[in-house]
Amino acid sequence: MSDQPALSVAPPVPFHIAKSNICTDQSGGTGSGLFAGRRFGAGEQIAVFKRPLVGSLETERISDTCANCYVWTEGSSGTRLYVPEGTEVQKCAGCHRFRYCSKACQKEAWNRGHKHECKLLKPLIGRELPKAFLACMELLIRRKHDLISDEDWEMLCRLPDHIDDFKRTASYENMVLMAVGAGEFSSSQNMFDQDFIAAMYGRVLSNSLTLITPTLDPLGIILDPTLCRINHSCDPNAYIMMDGAEVSIRTLRPIKKDKEIYISYIDTTNPYHKRQAELQSRWFFTCRCIKCQKGATLQEDNWTVPANYALKPDDMESFAGSQKEVFSIYEKLQRLSNVETLVPALEQALQICHESKCWPLYRQPYAALRDDLIVNLLSVGKYKAVWAQCAKRYKHITPKLYPVPFHPVRVVQTWQMAMLAAYLASTEDGIEAPGVNMGLIAMMLVKQVLDAASFSHGPDSAFMKSVKSKADEMIEELKRSVGTPNKEIMDKELENQRDMLIEMGDWAKDGEELSELKKLAMVERAFSV
Ligand SMILES: [Zn+2]
Ligand SMILES: [Zn+2]
Ligand SMILES: [Zn+2]
The missing domain is CATH 1.25.40.10 (Tetratricopeptide repeat domain)
Known part of the structure; x- marks a missing residue:
C-alpha cells in the first residue's frame, strides 16, 4: 500500500443527496436530504451558490431593492453598512415592476430571463402580485425558453408539491386561481397543463426559503432545487446565509462525513407545541428531530418556579x-x-x-x-x-x-x-x-x-x-x-x-407599576386600530 496521495482522486464533494429520516409527512414517508460529503468544522462553509435558481421579493421590497443582486437600498447607513452609501434602484422601463441598482444588474437579469418576461408583465402594470406568483411565472417562462437546465428542472419537479395537503386547507382555491393566472400570463399553457402549473405553485409555496440580507432582514423568497432539499431540524447543525444574491450553507457545529445537514425553517426558540403547529401548517410535516423526540421537556418549555x-x-x-x-x-x-x-x-x-x-x-x-x-x-x-x-x-x-x-x-x-x-x-x-x-x-x-x-x-x-x-x-x-x-x-x-x-443589563424593568385601569386602556387602544 502506498501512502502517496492518489493524484487522480477528485476533491471530496461538499454534500450529496440521499434519503432522510427526520421530516415525515402524513403517511410517514420521508423525502431526501443533503448529507455532508466530508467532515466539516464549526463555523465552516459547506457550499456556496452564486445565486438561487429563482428569487422573488416581497411586494414592499420591490420598490427599494435590486431585483438582481438584492441590495436593499433603504438604510444604507446604520447597521447595514455593507450597502454602499448612495445606492439607488431604477425601475425597468418595460414592465415598471422590477428595479435594479446598476446597468450591469439589469443586464444580468435581462439575460437570465427577464427579456422574455418583461413584455408579459406589461398587462399587469400597477397590479400587486404576490412573490410566489412572480416566482412561479419566472420559472415557467425561463423553462419555456430553455433558460433552466434539464437537470435543475428535473430536480425541481422532484420536490414535493403537497397538493393533497393544500386541498385540505382554506387557501387551496386561491392557490389554484393564482396558478391559472401564472400559466396564462406566462403564456406557457401550451407547454404545461393546469395540474402541472398548480403543482409548481405548490412547490414554490411549500419549499421556498427566506431571501435575507446579511443582517437577516427578510426580503422575499428563494427557490432552488438543491438548497430546498435541506431538511429541517429544531436543533439544526447548519444555516443559510446570503451575501447579496450569493447563498451559502454554513455550519453551526461540526458535522461528520455522511451525516445529514439540517437547517431550521422556523424560530427554534419557540416551545415544542408551537414549533410542531407551525411546521404542520406551513410545511405539512411532523418534526421528529432530536429535540422534538424529547417532547415538551426542554428549556423552551419550562417555567422557573x-x-x-x-x-x-x-x-x-x-x-x-x-x-x-x-x-x-x-x-x-x-x-x-x-x-x-x-x-x-x-x-x-x-x-x-x-x-x-x-x-x-x-x-x-x-x-x-x-x-x-x-x-x-x-x-x-x-x-x-x-x-x-x-x-x-x-x-x-x-x-x-x-x-x-x-x-x-x-x-x-x-x-x-x-x-x-x-x-x-x-x-x-x-x-x-x-x-x-x-x-x-x-x-x-x-x-x-x-x-x-x-x-x-x-x-x-x-x-x-x-x-x-x-x-x-x-x-x-x-x-x-x-x-x-x-x-x-x-x-x-x-x-x-x-x-x-x-x-x-438589569436597568430595564418589565413590571413598572401601572394601575389596572391604565393597563386595560392601553390594550383596548392597541386593538381598536
Ligand atoms: Zn444590483
Ligand atoms: Zn421589465
Ligand atoms: Zn423538531
Whole structure:
C-alpha cells in the first residue's frame, strides 16, 4: 500500500443527496436530504451558490431593492453598512415592476430571463402580485425558453408539491386561481397543463426559503432545487446565509462525513407545541428531530418556579393558559403598525409575562415581544430605552437562546448594539452613568462581532468587510483622541466596560407599576386600530 496521495482522486464533494429520516409527512414517508460529503468544522462553509435558481421579493421590497443582486437600498447607513452609501434602484422601463441598482444588474437579469418576461408583465402594470406568483411565472417562462437546465428542472419537479395537503386547507382555491393566472400570463399553457402549473405553485409555496440580507432582514423568497432539499431540524447543525444574491450553507457545529445537514425553517426558540403547529401548517410535516423526540421537556418549555413558591396542582395548566394568551396577543400585535399604540401594548404584554413570576426572560413569546419593542422604540428614536432593552437581552436572553457565540442572530444583534453604542457615544444626549464609556463599549462589541463574523458570515463576506472597516475607523479615532493606547491597559479597560454593560443589563424593568385601569386602556387602544 502506498501512502502517496492518489493524484487522480477528485476533491471530496461538499454534500450529496440521499434519503432522510427526520421530516415525515402524513403517511410517514420521508423525502431526501443533503448529507455532508466530508467532515466539516464549526463555523465552516459547506457550499456556496452564486445565486438561487429563482428569487422573488416581497411586494414592499420591490420598490427599494435590486431585483438582481438584492441590495436593499433603504438604510444604507446604520447597521447595514455593507450597502454602499448612495445606492439607488431604477425601475425597468418595460414592465415598471422590477428595479435594479446598476446597468450591469439589469443586464444580468435581462439575460437570465427577464427579456422574455418583461413584455408579459406589461398587462399587469400597477397590479400587486404576490412573490410566489412572480416566482412561479419566472420559472415557467425561463423553462419555456430553455433558460433552466434539464437537470435543475428535473430536480425541481422532484420536490414535493403537497397538493393533497393544500386541498385540505382554506387557501387551496386561491392557490389554484393564482396558478391559472401564472400559466396564462406566462403564456406557457401550451407547454404545461393546469395540474402541472398548480403543482409548481405548490412547490414554490411549500419549499421556498427566506431571501435575507446579511443582517437577516427578510426580503422575499428563494427557490432552488438543491438548497430546498435541506431538511429541517429544531436543533439544526447548519444555516443559510446570503451575501447579496450569493447563498451559502454554513455550519453551526461540526458535522461528520455522511451525516445529514439540517437547517431550521422556523424560530427554534419557540416551545415544542408551537414549533410542531407551525411546521404542520406551513410545511405539512411532523418534526421528529432530536429535540422534538424529547417532547415538551426542554428549556423552551419550562417555567422557573421560585424556591419559596409552593406549586399548586393547577399551576402548570394556568401557566400554559397564560402562554397561549400571550402568544395570541403577540400575534395580534404583529399586525399593528401604529408605533404609538404598539409600544405601550408591547410593554403591557411584557408586564403580563413579568407578573407571572415564573416566566423566564428567554421563554417565548416573552423574548420575541422584547425584540419587537426594541425595533419599535428604535423607529421612534428612543435610543436610551432601546439601549437598556438591548443590554437586558445581551445579558439574560441571547446567550440562552443562541449558545453558539457565532450564531448569526447573536452576531447581528451584537452588531446592532455596537452601532447604537457608537451613536450614543457621539451624542450629547447619551448614556450617563458613573464609569461608563459608550465609545469603548461600542469598540468592545465591534471586537466581539469581528471575532465571530468570519464564522457566521465568512471571512470574505460584505458583512465582515464592513465590520472590519468600522473597527479600523474606531481605532483611528481612539488614536486621534488619546494617542496609541497600551494594549494591556486597553484590554483591561474594555473588560471593565463589559462589566458595566452587564450591569446595565438589569436597568430595564418589565413590571413598572401601572394601575389596572391604565393597563386595560392601553390594550383596548392597541386593538381598536
Ligand atoms: Zn444590483
Ligand atoms: Zn421589465
Ligand atoms: Zn423538531
